Amino acid sequence: MEPISLPDALASFTERWSPRIVTTVNDYDVRVAKVEGEHVWHVHDHTDEFFLVLDGELHIALRERDGERTVVLPRGSVFTVPRGTEHKPYAPAPAAILVLEPTGTLTVGDRHDEVPEHVDATTGHALA
Amino acid sequence: MEPISLPDALASFTERWSPRIVTTVNDYDVRVAKVEGEHVWHVHDHTDEFFLVLDGELHIALRERDGERTVVLPRGSVFTVPRGTEHKPYAPAPAAILVLEPTGTLTVGDRHDEVPEHVDATTGHALA
Numbered sequence: 001m002e003p004i005s006l007p008d009a010l011a012s013f014t015e016r017w018s019p020r021i022v023t024t025v026n027d028y029d030v031r032v033a034k035v036e037g038e039h040v041w042h043v044h045d046h047t048d049e050f051f052l053v054l055d056g057e058l059h060i061a062l063r064e065r066d067g068e069r070t071v072v073l074p075r076g077s078v079f080t081v082p083r084g085t086e087h088k089p090y091a092p093a094p095a096a097i098l099v100l101e102p103t104g105t106l107t108v109g110d111r112h113d114e115v116p117e118h119v120d121a122t123t124g125h126a127l128a
Numbered sequence: 129m130e131p132i133s134l135p136d137a138l139a140s141f142t143e144r145w146s147p148r149i150v151t152t153v154n155d156y157d158v159r160v161a162k163v164e165g166e167h168v169w170h171v172h173d174h175t176d177e178f179f180l181v182l183d184g185e186l187h188i189a190l191r192e193r194d195g196e197r198t199v200v201l202p203r204g205s206v207f208t209v210p211r212g213t214e215h216k217p218y219a220p221a222p223a224a225i226l227v228l229e230p231t232g233t234l235t236v237g238d239r240h241d242e243v244p245e246h247v248d249a250t251t252g253h254a255l256a
Contacts, residue, residue, distance in 0.1 A: 003199050003207040023208045025178040025228055028156070030206065050153040052226075053132075056203075071131050076182075078158060080151045089231040098180075100153055100228065101174075 042109035056095025170237035184223025
């Protein structure tokens with residue numbers, strides 16, 4: 001096992017919204033993704049989801065008990081979406097994120113709106 | 129819950145080797161720390177430990193079955209120390225890291241050499 005450079009990992013693929021697994025921690029995956037435009041409204045019923053913005057800016061729309069709001073994460077910011085909270089990530093310009101979630105967690109959650117063609121419904125891909 | 133800026137979190141304290149918890153993900157903590165000089169040889173018997181270098185460079189000495197080696201993580205690199213592997217982090221110059229481990233995990237592990245005064249034996253501190 002050797003360290004992984006996140007810039008190198010991100011340079012190894014071009015697909016948007018299609019996470020690559022860079023390492024695992026116990027039964028969790030650390031994944032990186034290039035993102036741009038809208039993801040899809042979805043919810044993880046059984047797990048929180050952690051986001052760290054590596055480059056650019058990520059918006060996450062949240063449907064909470066008190067209504068809908070959007071959090072904005074500039075580069076270097078982190079946010080955890082609590083389990084059971086419907087959310088939709090959105091990047092106004094090309095960005096790169098790191099996410100952490102249990103191995104096997106689907107990018108589109110347990111329930112979701114219709115998945116657009118540019119969103120990869122996956123549990124993450126191995127690095128090339 | 130609002131996003132946390134890691135630069136702001138790091139600017140809120142000065143202590144070395146004394147992690148602050150920036151968010152939790154299920155029963156895991158995401159912690160950030162300022163580091164410089166040597167940590168201490170220690171081992172986590174029951175959990176992997178994830179490192180991401182936010183600034184500077186981190187070295188991690190590892191005692192593996194085949195002997196001792198050191199991995200070098202430049203800024204933007206990640207590495208997971210497998211459970212049961214004795215290790216000692218070291219930063220040749222001031223650096224900043226993000227670590228992920230189960231809530232309650234001690235910085236000095238389950239077994240360790242004598243803890244030097246500049247190393248905080250803690251399960252992480254709340255952000256101010």
